[in-house]
């Protein structure tokens with residue numbers, strides 16, 4: 001119809017801005033995907049990037065938290081670990097829902113050779129590693145008493161995990177940027193809904209210290 005034609009010929013400012021951002025995102029992400037394959041410009045650093053990938057993967061974090069929960073012999077420790085477990089599960093759920101809704105394909109230069117993925121992980125928005133890195137790092141900074149160098153390390157780790165997603169070609173820059181934002185906000189939700197023996201007595205009674 002003439003109206004539709006007019007809309008196509010006069011795209012909104014927001015439409016143009018979004019399309020330009022997307023084009024810059026794709027161009028920049030392709031340029032930065034220097035470890036996407038063995039033969040790529042920085043292919044020799046790929047194993048290190050894969051190591052960072054494992055460090056931010058959901059499985060080690062879930063298994064590690066469950067292991068520490070099983071070994072924990074203090075109420076305070078169990079409370080923190082229980083909330084970390086809740087945080088990790090909430091993150092997996094939220095990322096899976098958004099990936100399933102947005103369905104953005106991973107960059108064409110990505111090799112899908114990640115270990116233990118879910119079916120929604122064929123999509124790239126947002127980066128699950130970036131959300132986890134941001135929220136785990138914020139969680140650690142707020143609930144563990146650490147010396148300054150270790151606090152700096154926790155933040156650096158999160159940033160490097162995010163960067164490695166783009167270098168590996170797994171994600172576009174915007175997937176990681178939004179992942180960081182989402183992870184940061186998720187921590188605020190968890191802090192607000194903090195589980196304790198007072199508001200979730202059944203949960204804590206189920207998991208008593210040995």
Ligand SMILES: CC(C)=CCC/C(C)=C/COP(=O)(O)O
Pocket residue numbers: 057058059062092114115116117118121124126127128129130165170
């Ligand atoms: C199966 C479990 C417990 C977690 C999946 C972790 C995973 C492979 C996420 C994908 O991360 P990116 O979105 O950053 O590629």
